[in-house]
Amino acid sequence: MQLPAQQVAVLEAASTDEATSVDALAAATDLPPETVTGAVFELEDRGLVAVSERVDETVALTDEGRDYVTDGLPEIRLYEAALEAGADADPVSMGQVIGASGLEGGAVDIALSNYARKGYGTIDSGEITADADADPDADAEANALEALSDVDDAPVDSVGVDAETLESLERRGLLERRESTVREVTLTERAVTELMAGIETSETVGQVTPELLTSGEWEDVEFSEYNVEADAERFDGGKVHILRQTAERVKDVLVGMGFQEMEGPHVDADFWINDCLFMPQDHPARTHWDRFALERPAHIDELPEDLVERVERAHREGVGEDGEGYHSPWDEDFARALALRGHTTSLSTRYLSGEEVGELEPPQRYFSVEKVYRNDTLDPTHLLEFFQIEGWVMAEDLSVRDLMGTFEEFYAQFGITDIQFKPHYNPYTEPSFELFGTHPTTGELVEIGNSGIFREEMLEPLGVECDVMAWGLALERLLMLMYGFEDIRDIHGTLCDLDLLRETEVTY
Numbered sequence: 001m002q003l004p005a006q007q008v009a010v011l012e013a014a015s016t017d018e019a020t021s022v023d024a025l026a027a028a029t030d031l032p033p034e035t036v037t038g039a040v041f042e043l044e045d046r047g048l049v050a051v052s053e054r055v056d057e058t059v060a061l062t063d064e065g066r067d068y069v070t071d072g073l074p075e076i077r078l079y080e081a082a083l084e085a086g087a088d089a090d091p092v093s094m095g096q097v098i099g100a101s102g103l104e105g106g107a108v109d110i111a112l113s114n115y116a117r118k119g120y121g122t123i124d125s126g127e128i129t130a131d132a133d134a135d136p137d138a139d140a141e142a143n144a145l146e147a148l149s150d151v152d153d154a155p156v157d158s159v160g161v162d163a164e165t166l167e168s169l170e171r172r173g174l175l176e177r178r179e180s181t182v183r184e185v186t187l188t189e190r191a192v193t194e195l196m197a198g199i200e201t202s203e204t205v206g207q208v209t210p211e212l213l214t215s216g217e218w219e220d221v222e223f224s225e226y227n228v229e230a231d232a233e234r235f236d237g238g239k240v241h242i243l244r245q246t247a248e249r250v251k252d253v254l255v256g257m258g259f260q261e262m263e264g265p266h267v268d269a270d271f272w273i274n275d276c277l278f279m280p281q282d283h284p285a286r287t288h289w290d291r292f293a294l295e296r297p298a299h300i301d302e303l304p305e306d307l308v309e310r311v312e313r314a315h316r317e318g319v320g321e322d323g324e325g326y327h328s329p330w331d332e333d334f335a336r337a338l339a340l341r342g343h344t345t346s347l348s349t350r351y352l353s354g355e356e357v358g359e360l361e362p363p364q365r366y367f368s369v370e371k372v373y374r375n376d377t378l379d380p381t382h383l384l385e386f387f388q389i390e391g392w393v394m395a396e397d398l399s400v401r402d403l404m405g406t407f408e409e410f411y412a413q414f415g416i417t418d419i420q421f422k423p424h425y426n427p428y429t430e431p432s433f434e435l436f437g438t439h440p441t442t443g444e445l446v447e448i449g450n451s452g453i454f455r456e457e458m459l460e461p462l463g464v465e466c467d468v469m470a471w472g473l474a475l476e477r478l479l480m481l482m483y484g485f486e487d488i489r490d491i492h493g494t495l496c497d498l499d500l501l502r503e504t505e506v507t508y
């Protein structure tokens, strides 16, 4: 029998009674692992080896983890500096200890957030104490880092570190888990017979070179076969973020449903953001706590005077025969104040008023998929800025059924068919509904939007004489339902889940 040199080498390195991994074969034959894998597949085809495959969970330190192997964990450095400063006897000023520790920037925060948790001492109103009984040598995380310092992608259960410590290192971003396919090879009976009969080495060529071509030698050599199953290096090229891809898809769907796109300023006057929506000027959402106000310029110059007058009247006296306004002060200066928009309903008021595209005759459908800004507290479902899918339909006669039907049609395009509605209150819609969807992995209800039918008090000053139904939906929440992540920070910002972003395919 004749075989290419690599295959002969692999046969000689493998055994009949013990499975040998591709990595071990690569080490024994001095061939690159991809070449060994190629040879193994060809030997399998010839019935000379049996190949088994399993997926191993492996661990390796991240760059940050490696840095701490050399420099020490920040909390331990802080502890040592605190001891040095005598903090085991009396509290010492934080600034002094941090200065002495040599910790800088983010490492200071890391030290502070782990210090008390791991029992090194206390931190209180600018002072630090050190617990004399704490023992850095017994620090499970530090010892694990040491143990992992010279392994690379070792199987989890081979590294001798308990699951809890591995988990805390992973949470701190010091350790990474990966999955790798391990292929193991054993010789078959047939291989033993062939080896005993003697195998000759045939030369095959893996790559055409200029020399082979110019010398004409290429005509005589035997080329090795392509192995399309060999493991190849993974390339992570740039790609459009899944949020952007989904936003594009949302636009396509809405255009397909007959909507036109609205555009407008991210910074706008409170007039367009709130007053035109019959939002009372003393509404809690209009306090400085919730909005990002502009300092310079602080006010808009241009507002349509007659509209300002009508909006003011609606706020003070209401509309229609027996209308009721808010009977509270209305201040034009307050309406002129500029802020980052907290919702894109500011675009709707601009368009409905005729300010953007002139007066509109029903039927009309408009949408936008744009960023909004809120001074919220960051948590798994809230960011300070997010994308809103704004929309409205203007027609002679609209009912709640039209509103719900529109949502059902829209969300079905993204595979979401279990939308739930809950009565809600907005100063500008009556009735109002919040929308919910079910999270695909946790099963929890997630709020995905807010909607309603615009009130007379809002529409009359804008000069709209028919019905308008409207909504603001959160694009990020739609993605949560589509792709099953649980924390909005998985797709945004420095803590994002790169694997999720790389591997998620936007298929709808």
Ligand SMILES: N[C@@H](Cc1ccccc1)C(=O)O
Binding pocket: 342, 343, 344, 345, 426, 429, 450, 451, 452, 470, 471, 472, 473
């Ligand atoms: N502006 C509302 C959404 C909404 C728009 C239009 C009508 C009703 C509700 C929000 O941000 O939550």
